[in-house]
Amino acid sequence: MNQNVKAPAPDIFVFLEVFSSEGGIQSYVKDILKAYVSISAGTAEVFLLRDSPECQNPFASTLPTIAPKLKFHYLKTLPPSLGRLRLAITLLRCLLQQRPRRVFCGHIKLAPLVELLCRPLGIPYTVLTYGKEVWEPLPANYQKALRQADSIWTISRYSRERACAANNLDRQAFQILPCAVDGDVFTPGEKDPAFVEKYGLAGTGVFMTVARLWSGDIYKGVDVTIRALPHLLQKYPEVKYLIVGRGDDQPRLAQLAQDLGVADRVVFAGFVRAEDLPAHYRLADAYIMPSQEGFGIVYLEAMACGVPVVAGEADGSAEPLLDGKLGWRVPHRDPEAVAGACMEILKGEDSRCEGVWLRQQVLEHFSTATFTFRLKQLLDL
CATH class of the missing domain: 3.40.50.2000 (Glycogen Phosphorylase B;)
Structure with missing residues (x-):
């Protein structure tokens, strides 16, 4: 040498x-x-x-x-x-x-x-x-x-x-x-009975959000989804809203649920370890975050688990949702629009509810292999 x-x-x-x-x-x-x-x-x-x-x-x-x-x-x-x-x-x-x-x-x-x-x-x-x-x-x-x-x-x-x-x-x-999702980690599967029991979700339709509950992050739209529940419960009285995350805004959100009479329909899961996050996505019938994101990797994680998604209509979520091809995009401060999208998902008649197809589309466009290929192009290697 x-x-x-x-x-x-x-x-x-x-x-x-x-x-x-x-x-x-x-x-x-x-x-x-x-x-x-x-x-x-x-x-x-x-x-x-x-x-x-x-x-x-x-x-x-x-x-x-x-x-x-x-x-x-x-x-x-x-x-x-x-x-x-x-x-x-x-x-x-x-x-x-x-x-x-x-x-x-x-x-x-x-x-x-x-x-x-x-x-x-x-x-x-x-x-x-x-x-x-x-x-x-x-x-x-x-x-x-x-x-x-x-x-x-x-x-x-x-x-x-x-x-x-x-x-x-x-x-x-x-x-x-764009961001990527690890399809070997975020996979479809049955709802974990231990988590179903822990959160009292048996026999319910489950909507879920994963977000920091910080007072500076109200753009995530957790409060909007809580406000959507009274509209949703009129037609689907057995649904629950599972919120994964923690932060100083939780007391305000809990009080909002109390004031709207939906406190028994809102479950604050608190902090969830990264290794338990895929199992939490699998609890959901839909992932809801009418936010203003730069991108929103959580949408990829949910769809890789076969879960339909609802996002904001005027933000970076256009990319993971392929401009609406893969999910619902609604005005991010409109509870009635959020409720309407949730009702469509519960009907299950839209192709965007098909978990196998959702996962296939997400991995085609946002897998780690695709991410690596894009990075290689940027680096000109």
């Missing part, structure tokens, strides 16, 4: 946090890393501003064949400002020493730093955007970092249009990489 052959320059990923919290962004990032290591012959340095070495990192702990391709830098420090300084110093040293092919900036909050360090060195960078973090006018230095980027990735047409309108960005700079 020729010892003088220089190893190829690595890629660099810079994220806020990936393993110390759960959410749509974290799930999306993990999918990107998994796909990256499956298609790239090189290595990557991964900088994690808010993660610590003690976090549960499946790439390092359970995927040893992947770990050598990814070198993780854990930079969580108190106070947080010190962590940002550590990130700047460590990242600059890596840029100078290794001269990477490109840098992937995993959050808009990190974009000004990445732009500041990469541009003088002539290193191209890509900014990954997800949803509402770029839907409002950003500070001037954030906008500059986006305009100077070699490319901007986002998850849907809707997110691209919102970001462009708010920040006067060029649509041509964007490339779309």
Whole structure:
């Protein structure tokens, strides 16, 4: 072997946090890393501003064949400002020493730093955007970092249009990489009797939402679905609404159900472990979230389990629902429209209720294999 052959320059990923919290962004990032290591012959340095070495990192702990391709830098420090300084110093040293092919900036909050360090060195960078973090006018230095980027990735047409309108960005700079669903994890199946008993769902039609119940996230539409129940119960008195998630908005939602006289029809499941989530989807006769999403990976998860879905009509859910081909899209603050869609699902006469077909369509368009292929195209590998 020729010892003088220089190893190829690595890629660099810079994220806020990936393993110390759960959410749509974290799930999306993990999918990107998994796909990256499956298609790239090189290595990557991964900088994690808010993660610590003690976090549960499946790439390092359970995927040893992947770990050598990814070198993780854990930079969580108190106070947080010190962590940002550590990130700047460590990242600059890596840029100078290794001269990477490109840098992937995993959050808009990190974009000004990445732009500041990469541009003088002539290193191209890509900014990954997800949803509402770029839907409002950003500070001037954030906008500059986006305009100077070699490319901007986002998850849907809707997110691209919102970001462009708010920040006067060029649509041509964007490339779309939709979310993915793991069809080996989210599968159809019988309702788990233990969960049916736990939540008192025997003999009922079940509607379900998986969402953070934060007061800042009322756009998820959980309150709208609760308001839809009185309309729905007039015709289908045995239905229940299962809400998976936790947060500071739960007391308000519980009071709303009480005030509307439907408290006995609403079940707050609270936090559910990731490994139990597929079994919870299988409890549902329909997944309801009349939201304003950048994309909405939960719709993919539900449909991969063969569950029909109801989403908002003017958001990024157009992508997972294939512009309404796979599910119902309704005005996101309209309880009567939500109730109407739920009634259609309970009738079961629409092709969008056919679980086998739903799953086949979702995996055709949004499987991890499709996601990997799209990423490979973006990376030009």
